[in-house]
Amino acid sequence: MEDKKTLRIGLIGYGFMGRTHSNAYKRLGDFFPELAYRPVLKAVCARNEERVKAFADQWGYESIETDWKTLIARDDIDAIDICTPNNMHAEIAIAAAEAGKMVLCEKPLARTVAEAQPMVDAVEKAGVKNTVWYNYRRVPAVTLAKQLVDSGKLGKIFHYRANFLQDWTINPELPQGGEALWRLDNDAAGSGVTGDLLAHCIDTAMWLNGGIKDVSAVTETFVKERLHQSTGEVQKVGIDDACIFHCHFDNGSLGLFESTRYARGHKALYTFEINGEHASIRWDLHDLTRLEYFDHRDDSVVRGWRSIHVTDGDQPYMDKWWVPGLSIGYEHTFVHQVADFLKSLETGESCSPTFKEAQETQKVCEAVLKSAESRSWKETGVDW
Ligand code: SOE
Secondary structure, eight states: OTTSEEEEEEEEOOSHHHHHHHHHHHHHHHHOTTOSEEEEEEEEEOSOHHHHHHHHHHHTOSEEESOHHHHHHOTTOOEEEEOSOGGGHHHHHHHHHHTTOEEEEESSSOSSHHHHHHHHHHHHHHTOOEEEEOGGGGSHHHHHHHHHHHTTTTOSEEEEEEEEEOOTTOOTTOOBSSTTTGGGOHHHHSSSHIIIIIHHHHHHHHHHHOOEEEEEEEEEOSSOEEEBTTTOSEEEOOSOSEEEEEEEETTSOEEEEEEESOOTTOSSEEEEEEEESSEEEEEEGGGTTEEEEEETTSOTTTOSOEEEEOOSTTSTTGGGSSOTTOOOOHHHHHHHHHHHHHHHHHHOOOOSSOHHHHHHHHHHHHHHHHHHHHTSOEEOOOOO
8 A cells, every 4th residue: 555656635615515525535445455656635724723623523624724835835736626616716726837746636627618618728737637627427327327438339429418407506595706606606616517518418519529610598586686695685596507509519410418507306416318329318316226228139029128237347437336236426426536636647547527627618518508508609719
């Protein structure tokens, strides 16, 4: 164990995502013992000293900082992990790269394409490893979907359909801004469901089905004003509460995407379906272990949708966990991303999605918002 190389982590932000990443670093060594590197929880940083200390004690961080600039200046930190609200990603990531640190950044990369570009430039100029936590790619069933598409089993793709539905902001009394509710504040988040939820769908979609060429979108903000927690005043809501768009992919297929935080009864219903000339696949986050598959080439008397329980050792990532038939869940997707990041340190390859790849998702998000605003089709400019 101790002859392993270490990756000393400095985590910034201790909200929900800070917990998912911390859990991943802690679990890694137990399930991926073959990796040459192991993460070390060196420091966690947040403004509130008492609370960051409590977080460090709970999750086993060796030290705390209350100023991210001090954290970045430390020479006992190799990688900065950014789990702050979106409006802080750029400044921190650029400073970290300039200080020669590797950077792992929560999604979306930034609020806009313009804000993300200097982040891409900074990591490339510094030559530091970087990745963006689009974790759903690393659900074993989703990675299996990628293998099936890449193998050509589906044939020519005609349709890509994705939804990400939630219902947690229906209450108009819910304030915007502040610690747990910054996702409702346009200044902090950059957008609503487009950057928060559709960004996941777009990342997966382009990974599975290639670049998105152009988009036509509609957005809606159902609750127009909310109390702002920082100012204490009722303020206009700037985020999109719901967004629907359709698009052309570079490969000629059509895409249809919908996201909302107003779908009563749905908590995090991320689903996608791909229809190809020979076969179709579909996946559902609420039943994330399963990949549904239909193959028209099957013998007609037994032809039908099959539900593949992705738990066998020859299926993606599953040789690392239990025995066939026993499931893993949401938190493991982050463990897989850490494993792939550490592996990339060994191989010298990049850990996808890199900042550069995540910038392509930003381009689609921005085209979607511009399309909705102008009520017209927009080219994305994506180079996939
Ligand atoms: C929002 O509720 C949220 O937590 C997103 O920010 C995450 O990226 C998504 O995975 C689950 O929903």
